[in-house]
Amino acid sequence: MNVVTIQRRMFYVGIPMNVFGNKNVLMVQRHRCYTNISTNIPTITNDTTMQRRRCCSFDSPGLARNEPTPGEHPQGDSML
Numbered sequence: 001m002n003v004v005t006i007q008r009r010m011f012y013v014g015i016p017m018n019v020f021g022n023k024n025v026l027m028v029q030r031h032r033c034y035t036n037i038s039t040n041i042p043t044i045t046n047d048t049t050m051q052r053r054r055c056c057s058f059d060s061p062g063l064a065r066n067e068p069t070p071g072e073h074p075q076g077d078s079m080l
Helices: none
Strands: 002-006 010-017 024-028 032-039
Touching: none
Parallel strands: 002 024, 010 032
Antiparallel strands: none
16 A cells, blocks of 8 residues: 655545555645544555665675675686
8 A cells, every 4th residue: 555645734634445455546635634544454465665775786886786896706606
């Protein structure tokens, strides 16, 4: 379940969710808002918050994920 809430100025919205398969909920409100979301869902799969992060596809510059670390033998190598 993904919930995105934007609140502004004087409204009250209560949304109970007693459903198994809720996917996305988008609430945009203006004029002094108060939002109350009660969630009674047995399994919540995704609780998404907006984050900024840096993601690297490599462990270090020039070293691909499937390359062995220097000093280690790759798996299946017959050398001792």
